Amino acid sequence: MTRDLTIAEVRLTPILVADPPLLNTQGVHQPYTPRLIVEVVTADGITGLGETYGDTKYLELARPLADRLIGRRVTDVNSLFTLDLAVDESRVEDAVDVGGLRGVQTADKLRLSVLSAVEVACLDAQGKALGLPVHALLGGKVRDAVEYSAYLFYRWAAHPEGVRAEADDWGAALDPAGVVAQARRFKELYGFASFKLKGGVFPPDEEIAAVRALAEAFPGHPLRLDPNGAWSVATSLKVAKELADVLEYLEDPALGTPAMAEVSAGTDVPLATNMCVTTFAEIKEAFARDAVQVVLSDHHYWGGLRNTQHLAALCATFGVGISMHSNTHLGISLAAMTHVASTVPGLRHACDSHYPWQSEDVLTERLACRGGRIAVSDAPGLGVELDREKLAALHRRWAEDDGTLRDRDDAAAMRVAEPGWVTPAVPRW
Incomplete structure (x- = not known):
């Protein structure tokens, strides 16, 4: 049977995930961390899964990207990286990434962080369609x-x-x-x-x-x-x-x-x-x-x-x-x-x-x-299955948040424990 691997729908679900009080040089992990779950759905109903960072700046890129993916094929992965995704440079100005201590933040890294989730979702969908694992x-x-x-x-x-x-x-x-x-x-x-x-x-x-x-x-x-x-x-x-x-x-x-x-x-x-x-x-x-x-x-x-x-x-x-x-x-x-x-x-x-x-x-x-x-799973795609009840519960937590947790900041919780805390300049020692 020939599969129709055209992308018919892209679902973006931002969530807040519980995170314990782990310490790093900038502070303590917030009690909840934003993540983004990406679902790419083909015309014949195959769903591929991806995941990436869920801070607001990633969502701002993911939402217009999702609309542009409709009508493309999940096999057209190379062309994803030719898409021009506009980034608000003020969101990344000066930038050492606070949440993950991932080095200097750039507009290109923001784009790639969103595109990576789509690439994984497309590979997951391809694998499911072909009966092959992603590897x-x-x-x-x-x-x-x-x-x-x-x-x-x-x-x-x-x-x-x-x-x-x-x-x-x-x-x-x-x-x-x-x-x-x-x-x-x-x-x-x-x-x-x-x-x-x-x-x-x-x-x-x-x-x-x-x-x-x-x-x-x-x-x-x-x-x-x-x-x-x-x-x-x-x-x-x-x-x-x-x-x-x-x-x-x-x-x-x-x-x-x-x-x-x-x-x-x-x-x-x-x-x-x-x-x-x-x-x-x-x-x-x-x-x-x-x-x-x-x-x-x-x-x-x-x-x-x-x-x-x-x-x-x-x-x-x-x-x-x-x-x-x-x-x-x-x-x-x-x-x-x-x-x-x-x-x-x-x-x-x-x-x-x-x-x-x-x-x-x-x-x-x-x-x-x-x-x-x-x-290493040999099941088709990534070999994992989405639990929609769990996804909905974690999305409700995100939707009900007043906005204070939607952008990860390890110094924020630290300021509650130590009022006046300032993220230390490096080198600290």
């Missing part, structure tokens, strides 16, 4: 499961009093003992074999102690530390020297390619980034200066799954490692990450994922992580 559309998997790393955070037991939030039972983690206890629970629940600590929260000596405690508790396990550019070059080199024997890599210790190049020149500890190399234009300087040894891709702002493969090929050409960055996301994004990761031959570092921290999802069944790995 087959990307050239085929080279591994049957993708390894993920435990993503550890300093955190409060709860959000500040007076802030509406969903409770959890993880408790506080504000010192080395709390970090180790969190890691033990992650290992018990999911079998993770590597651990990444989000740093830049406390003075470096305290975070060095936490990594040392992890190394003692989990000997031989790969460890990473990510202060999101919160340190000076001198501090970065000090930490690298003190943790050289236990770190798999140090992620974005200093902000920007010039500073990272200085750090790289002074240490043998590999440096990873999801902040100074977030676009193809940033690759030349970073690679030429040997500023980074591992790039952490993110299909959302790199422009989708095939661009992720392109990035991986460039990294392989220049002898730079590749893995994956993660921000707060749900199962659609995790399924997309897993499919594309399964196709990258040189993926030698476990990928990041916030997913274990997310108590809510829009899928009928959560993706299972066993032995620190997620199995």
Whole structure:
């Protein structure tokens, strides 16, 4: 039977997802994070799913784009990236992205973050129409499961009093003992074999102690530390020297390619980034200066799954490692990450994922992580199914919000706990 793969409808559903009080150098995660669920529906009723950031600036691009997709075919993915999407430059002016600490925000990254969700939805629909998994559309998997790393955070037991939030039972983690206890629970629940600590929260000596405690508790396990550019070059080199024997890599210790190049020149500890190399234009300087040894891709702002493969090929050409960055996301994004990761031959570092921290999802069944790995689905498309009741409930939360949570700002909740809090300038130390 010949399928009609013309796009007949595009549904955009903004939602607010519960997020625990995880700390980073800019503050504490808001109690709810905006995400956008994209559904591309073909003329014969096949629905493809995508997911991306849901802040207002992304919705402002997604809505006119949705209208322009009607009548196109879900197989015409290349042409998506030729569409001229107008961005209000005042929305991205000056810009270090507050919500995800994803490096300098640009109009092009905004466009790609929206187009990536549409690309994934189109690939999902294609796979369902052809009876093929997305990884087959990307050239085929080279591994049957993708390894993920435990993503550890300093955190409060709860959000500040007076802030509406969903409770959890993880408790506080504000010192080395709390970090180790969190890691033990992650290992018990999911079998993770590597651990990444989000740093830049406390003075470096305290975070060095936490990594040392992890190394003692989990000997031989790969460890990473990510202060999101919160340190000076001198501090970065000090930490690298003190943790050289236990770190798999140090992620974005200093902000920007010039500073990272200085750090790289002074240490043998590999440096990873999801902040100074977030676009193809940033690759030349970073690679030429040997500023980074591992790039952490993110299909959302790199422009989708095939661009992720392109990035991986460039990294392989220049002898730079590749893995994956993660921000707060749900199962659609995790399924997309897993499919594309399964196709990258040189993926030698476990990928990041916030997913274990997310108590809510829009899928009928959560993706299972066993032995620190997620199995690559061979079902058609992404291999996931939307739960419309869950989607509707999370959209109601968004619709009923007064607008204060529709744009992620990790400093906002911090100001409730500490009136007068100002997002720290970098380097902090």
